[in-house]
Amino acid sequence: MGFDYAPAPESRAVVDIKGSYGLFINGEFTPTIDGTTFKSINPATEEVLAEITAAGSSDVDRAVAAARTAYETTWGRMPGAVRAKYLYRIARLIAERSRELAVLESIDNGKPIRESRDVDIPLVSAHFFYYAGWADKLGYAGFGADPRPIGVAAQVIPWNFPLLMLAWKIAPALACGNTVVLKPAETTPLTALLFAEICQQADLPPGVVNIITGAGETGRMLVEHPDVDKIAFTGSTAVGRAIAKSIAGTRKRLTLELGGKAANIVFDDAPIDQAVEGIVNGIFFNQGHVCCAGSRLLVQESIAPDVLDALKRRMALLRVGDPLDKNTDVGAINSAEQLSRIRELTDAGSAEGADAWSAPCELPDQGFWFRPTIFTGVSQAHRIAREEIFGPVLSVLTFRTPAEAIEKANNTPYGLSAGIWTDKGSRILAVADKLRAGVVWANTFNKFDPTSPFGGYKESGYGREGGRHGLEAYLAH
Ligand code: NAD
Numbered sequence: 001m002g003f004d005y006a007p008a009p010e011s012r013a014v015v016d017i018k019g020s021y022g023l024f025i026n027g028e029f030t031p032t033i034d035g036t037t038f039k040s041i042n043p044a045t046e047e048v049l050a051e052i053t054a055a056g057s058s059d060v061d062r063a064v065a066a067a068r069t070a071y072e073t074t075w076g077r078m079p080g081a082v083r084a085k086y087l088y089r090i091a092r093l094i095a096e097r098s099r100e101l102a103v104l105e106s107i108d109n110g111k112p113i114r115e116s117r118d119v120d121i122p123l124v125s126a127h128f129f130y131y132a133g134w135a136d137k138l139g140y141a142g143f144g145a146d147p148r149p150i151g152v153a154a155q156v157i158p159w160n161f162p163l164l165m166l167a168w169k170i171a172p173a174l175a176c177g178n179t180v181v182l183k184p185a186e187t188t189p190l191t192a193l194l195f196a197e198i199c200q201q202a203d204l205p206p207g208v209v210n211i212i213t214g215a216g217e218t219g220r221m222l223v224e225h226p227d228v229d230k231i232a233f234t235g236s237t238a239v240g241r242a243i244a245k246s247i248a249g250t251r252k253r254l255t256l257e258l259g260g261k262a263a264n265i266v267f268d269d270a271p272i273d274q275a276v277e278g279i280v281n282g283i284f285f286n287q288g289h290v291c292c293a294g295s296r297l298l299v300q301e302s303i304a305p306d307v308l309d310a311l312k313r314r315m316a317l318l319r320v321g322d323p324l325d326k327n328t329d330v331g332a333i334n335s336a337e338q339l340s341r342i343r344e345l346t347d348a349g350s351a352e353g354a355d356a357w358s359a360p361c362e363l364p365d366q367g368f369w370f371r372p373t374i375f376t377g378v379s380q381a382h383r384i385a386r387e388e389i390f391g392p393v394l395s396v397l398t399f400r401t402p403a404e405a406i407e408k409a410n411n412t413p414y415g416l417s418a419g420i421w422t423d424k425g426s427r428i429l430a431v432a433d434k435l436r437a438g439v440v441w442a443n444t445f446n447k448f449d450p451t452s453p454f455g456g457y458k459e460s461g462y463g464r465e466g467g468r469h470g471l472e473a474y475l476a477h
Contacts, residue, residue: 005319008326010113015104017190020051023059023213024196026066027206033058035214040189043110044323044332044367052189054214060181060221063210067152067179068227070207076149076177080136087135087174089202091128097198098125101191105163106323108190110332110368111286113324123448124167127466130450131171134471138176141468147475149177150253151229156219158235159185159334160289160390166192168454168465169232170209176474178230179208183222185235186215187335220246228252232473234291237414237459255463255473257291257455259388260416262437263409264294264445267402268303270421274443276310279394282419282445284318284330284372288392289338291460292417294445296385297374298405301398308376308396315359315372322364330392333368342370342391349375349384354395380411388414402427406434415457419445438464 020037022029034056040049055063075083094101101124102116111120139145153173157165162184173180184192196211212218216239223231223243233243234257247254264282266275282294299307323331333339350356358371374394378385384395399405409418418437420428432440438456441447448454453469455461463473 005327007322009322010103010106010324010326012103012107012324014100015107017050017104017107021053021189021193021213023053023055023063024193024199024209024211025059025063026210027200027204029196032056033062035059035218038186038215040108040187042107042367043187043334044364046366049108049190052186052213055212055218057221059212060218060225063181063212064152064154064222064225064227066207067181067210070205071149071151071179074205075174075179075208076151078177080138080177083174083177084132084135086202086204087128087132087171090198090204091125091132093198093201094121094125094128098122101163101194103324104194105191106331108188109159109162110323110334112328112331113326114328115286120161120164123450124163127164127167127171127450131175134468135175138471138475141471143472143475147176150474150476151178152227153178153180153230153232153474154222154225154228155180155182155232156223156235157182157184159188160286160291162188163191163195165234166195168470169234172465172470173232173474174208176471178474181210181212181222181228183212183214183219186213189213223247230474231255233257240461253473255465256461257463257465258459258461259390260291260293260414260456260460261296261386261388261412262292262294262414262417262419263296263298263412263435264419265298265405265409265421265431266300266303266307267405267420267422267427268300269423271423272303272307272310275421276307276314278419278421278443278445279311280314280318283394284392285446287330287333287370289334289390290446292439292446294417294419295389295394296409297394297396298399298408299396300405301400304398308374311374312357315374318359318361318372320359320361320363320369320371330372333370333391336368338390339368339370342389342393345384345387345389346373346393349378349382349395352382352384354378354382354384380408386412402431406431410434410436413459416460417441
């Protein structure tokens with residue numbers, strides 16, 4: 001007999017969502033000049049949360065001009081030790097307001113509170129603490145004795161880790177003396193707008209951080225603005241490619257963090273129970289909306305039946321539902337659009353002959369949901385083995401020898417991450433060395449730390465974020 005869980009809902013009362021939001025430009029929330037509005041909804045309930053501004057071209061001009069002035073008159077000239085004080089202050093405020101930020105992130109994004117509370121928000125604060133520490137030590141980072149900032153950074157981020165992606169972008173940019181205009185994704189703007197309030201609370205000089213909301217068109221106007229010096233983009237490969245094309249021949253600097261189709265490789269000597277936990281974490285963490293998700297399981301043929309049995313038993317225990325319930329393991333899909341993308345690819349998987357198995361769980365009536373699913377009988381030619389599904393869907397392939405595992409793992413246009421599960425340290429080193437992936441995890445998966453660089457090869461993008469390497473993209477050295 002199984003145990004029943006009593007609901008353990010986190011309180012919604014800790015957040016104050018306003019009816020409508022303006023743009024955060026030059027230290028203040030201001031109405032749009034020539035933009036429009038749209039609604040942000042809760043993907044778990046489809047309830048409208050707030051009316052959000054879609055910035056128009058005059059708004060983008062104002063935001064970039066505010067960032068330019070702040071760069072030239074205050075932030076770009078400020079000693080690193082003084083910049084650090086502001087960044088430490090922001091880091092502390094994020095830690096102090098972490099519960100509020102976690103609840104808001106789960107409401108706007110659909111991710112389980114367990115993850116926003118224990119993973120996203122602590123990492124956000126840690127990123128600001130980490131880069132605050134670099135602000136007065138840039139001369140010792142290996143980029144010359146007196147590395148200079150670049151200027152005004154345009155930063156565009158996706159919806160899967162809204163506040164964490166903001167931290168990855170803003171913390172190093174500010175530590176190096178740049179000012180920023182950041183555009184959050186259209187489905188998840190609320191925590192970026194709360195972060196704007198935190199900048200006010202920290203007394204950050206006006207114009208150092210500007211947050212403009214809107215969809216792809218606002219993002220396009222921002223990155224194409226002639227007075228932007230540096231672009232940092234995280235999102236899909238298609239948009240990354242369009243941005244790279246649009247700025248060709250300009251002096252703008254660009255870093256791109258794009259998609260992935262990571263191989264999680266399980267060898268026959270791996271501890272199976274731990275590997276199963278790693279497989280589950282690799283693909284069902286954040287509903288699989290993770291660019292470095294372990295979305296292709298490569299399992300050695302001799303242990304495949306045992307691994308799959310254990311995996312199905314484990315998946316049957318996953319709790320899917322209310323993101324604000326502290327028992328929930330898998331939350332809501334972020335948008336109706338993303339849900340239909342997942343459905344299109346899983347339908348293609350079945351049509352091409354792979355076998356689907358889904359965890360037997362009840363889904364709520366309202367909102368956007370998808371059962372944790374695995375596909376077996378997958379061949380390398382199938383779309384579900386090649387294209388990023390960006391949902392709770394795992395494609396399982398088998399291999400016989402390490403060489404075959406490496407060949408299959410690298411047989412993808414992407415190269416963001418990979419995982420290796422084995423008892424042998426020598427095998428970890430030998431295989432990791434041959435994998436074309438920016439991050440290789442060994443006997444773990446989806447581990448993040450502000451001190452480690454993160455980024456891809458091939459169509460996963462270029463440039464690194466995090467660690468000392470993450471400073472390089474924001475310094476003119
Ligand atoms: P997307 O590319 O459609 O959108 C990302 C952001 O770009 C959004 O803010 C969007 O409004 C903006 N945008 C859209 N068109 C634009 C344009 N022409 N010019 C400028 N900005 C534009 O991607 P998405 O569907 O929101 O996010 C999912 C994708 O992001 C996945 O492919 C995932 O792998 C990738 N991702 C990568 C990383 C990483 O670190 N490598 C992290 C998270 C997500």
